[in-house]
Every structure is written in C-alpha cells, then in structure tokens.
Amino acid sequence: MSTWLAAVAEVPGGAWASATLHDGHGRPAGFLAAWQAERRPVAGALRCDPRALDPGGEAAEAWLLVLDHRVLFDDPAVQRGRQLLLAHGGFDAVTTLTRDASTFGGALCAWRGRWAPADPFAAVAPARRGRVGPGLVAAGPPLLPSAIVERYGGQPWPLDRFPVS
Amino acid sequence: MSGLERLPDLELADHTGEPRRLSEIVGGDPAIVQTYRGPWCPKEQRHFRRLVELQDELEVAYCRMVSISVDPPPVAYAFRAGLGARWTFLCDPDRRAQAELGLRESTDTEHDPYVPAVFVVRPDLSVARHYDGYWFVGRPTNDELIADLRALSAELRPDWDAPAA
Numbered sequence A: 001m002s003t004w005l006a007a008v009a010e011v012p013g014g015a016w017a018s019a020t021l022h023d024g025h026g027r028p029a030g031f032l033a034a035w036q037a038e039r040r041p042v043a044g045a046l047r048c049d050p051r052a053l054d055p056g057g058e059a060a061e062a063w064l065l066v067l068d069h070r071v072l073f074d075d076p077a078v079q080r081g082r083q084l085l086l087a088h089g090g091f092d093a094v095t096t097l098t099r100d101a102s103t104f105g106g107a108l109c110a111w112r113g114r115w116a117p118a119d120p121f122a123a124v125a126p127a128r129r130g131r132v133g134p135g136l137v138a139a140g141p142p143l144l145p146s147a148i149v150e151r152y153g154g155q156p157w158p159l160d161r162f163p164v165s
Numbered sequence B: 001m002s003g004l005e006r007l008p009d010l011e012l013a014d015h016t017g018e019p020r021r022l023s024e025i026v027g028g029d030p031a032i033v034q035t036y037r038g039p040w041c042p043k044e045q046r047h048f049r050r051l052v053e054l055q056d057e058l059e060v061a062y063c064r065m066v067s068i069s070v071d072p073p074p075v076a077y078a079f080r081a082g083l084g085a086r087w088t089f090l091c092d093p094d095r096r097a098q099a100e101l102g103l104r105e106s107t108d109t110e111h112d113p114y115v116p117a118v119f120v121v122r123p124d125l126s127v128a129r130h131y132d133g134y135w136f137v138g139r140p141t142n143d144e145l146i147a148d149l150r151a152l153s154a155e156l157r158p159d160w161d162a163p164a165a
Helices: A076-088 B022-026 B042-058 B073-083 B096-101 B142-156
Strands: A002-008 A017-023 A028-037 A046-048 A060-072 A093-098 A103-111 A128-132 B011-014 B019-021 B031-035 B064-069 B088-091 B117-121 B127-132
Touching: A046 A103, A060 A076, A060 A093, A076 A093, A076 A103, B019 B022, B022 B031, B022 B064, B022 B088, B042 B064, B042 B073, B042 B142, B073 B088, B117 B142, B127 B142
Parallel strands: B031 B064, B064 B088
Antiparallel strands: A002 A028, A002 A046, A017 A028, A017 A128, A046 A093, A060 A103, A060 A128, A093 A103, B011 B019, B011 B088, B031 B117, B117 B127
16 A cells, blocks of 8 residues: 655545645645555656645644656655755655655655744755645644655655565 | 664654654665764864764765754754754753663763763664663674675665676
8 A cells, every 4th residue: 555645736536644835935736645555546646655644733934845757766866855954854754655666756744833844855856845735734843754865765854664565 | 782673663853853762864865873972072073073974875875874962952053054964963951861772871961961872773673783882892894884884785685686687
C-alpha cells in the first residue's frame, strides 16, 4: 500500500485526506488530496511519505514543488535539498514525491511558524508557496533519518525503513 | 567504564527540543551513538571535526549517528549548526540518562559531563563495539568506525552479497 498526493481542481471521492490550497496571494488554487492505494488513484498523483500527512492536521504554509520534467533522485541538487533539510529543519512536515523508483517528482515542505524556512529544493526548481487548509498536513517536527539522504528501496524520502518484501 | 551490552531506549529532547526515542533515531540501521563532554572541550572539538567528515559517508551508507551530551537544546543546536552537522543531537541537561547509563565523568565536578564514549549499536540497541574516549587516542578513527559498520551491515543486511546475475 502506498500513499499518494496530488494537486487537484476538485477532491475526487475516496481521498484519505484533503485540504484546500491557496496560492501565495491568498487566491484559491484547488485542493491537495491524498490516497492510500496500491495503484495511482488519479492522473498526476505521486507517492509520498504518509508520516507527513494527517487527516486531522491543522492548516499550514507550504512549499509545494511538482515537476513536469524528469529529474533523478540522484541529481546533486536533489541530494543537496535533502542535506539542507537535515541540517536546518524548521518544517512541520516534509515529504519528497516520487514519480517512480528513481524519479524525483517534487516535494511538500510545510510549516506553521511565523517565519518561512527556505525552499530546500530551490536549486532543482522554485516551489510554489501556498497555504494548505486543515485536514492534510501532520503536526511536526518530522523525524528525519540521522543523517541519511539515500532513499530506502526507492520509497519517498524521508521514509527510513526498507519495505518488507 | 561502562560495560553496557545494550543501550536503554532513552527518551530525550533533540537539539530542537522535540522529544525523541533513541530507538526511533537508530531505526533499522547500524548506528554510532556518541557521548561527549561539551563544546568547550578541545578534544571534543577535534573529534567532531572527524565525525563531520564521516557524515558525508554515512549519509549514503544507511548507517546512522547520534550524539548525546548534558547541554540543553539551544546549546546543542548552536554547536551542531556551527559544526555543519546534519545528524541528531540529544540533550540530557538533568543528567537522568547519564545516570542510567553510568556515564558521568567523575573527575570533572565543574561540568559533570558525559564520559566521551562511542558505541556502535544494532537496531535493537545491543552494543557491537564500545570505545572509551577519556583519553583522546581511545576514540575510534573513522576507518575503525567504517570497519565496525561494515561488519554490522554484513550481519544485518540479508542482501549483503550483491544480487548479481
């Protein structure tokens, strides 16, 4: 079972968690929705670390990066983004998004404090800043693997255990 | 000094003040658990420079690291940031875990610090190797730690022999 995340115009049925999404100017920008399913539930959904999500979570600010081109997880800019997260923290919830076992699809990095932490994957591509409504983002801070940047068996980072085969 | 065969599953604040369990930080990987006196000690300053070099290897080796001292979170946070460390620091300012471990350096009654020590542990926190760092040369070199972690990884990884065709 995988956890999937997608930005959608309307929340389809069967979502495990969902929240409104507003852009950095406060304008409605659709929804972020999550599913727990074996297969991709909607077009564009990407695998994520379920620990970053909570259907009971409070609203949060977020950097949301969803790439429309292929970038490998092994790309130095993606590695550097993970190192920055380990070094500086500051987020309530963090998950990278995987398109497949080797492709970095983007990231959701959310916080609730007054000050915005820097966008950790800005060297890959600039993320969209937005506000995620209640119902999606877990309370933090997350437990990041101390201090591993590699992924465990192709799963989204920071998941920190190899999948049981 | 300590004849610990297994470390207790300590619950301490990390460098951000968040409560963490040692077993969560170690996860399912071989790990280095280091206790240190404090940032004021020249031997610790030198030893940490060695560990900061090692983190670049551990972050791709599925091996974890955690450092423990009597410093409160703001001190540990600042020390960690100044070093450029990306692993987790645990804080024991009330010396509860220090007493449980029997690792108070009894010759320093001004700071009551931890005895400098390094434990190489399995995911169940059993101790595979222990180094007493009271004398600086008692501390492991990075090559010795890599050798210990190699031996533990071979013991723990069912696919240690590369699945080649």
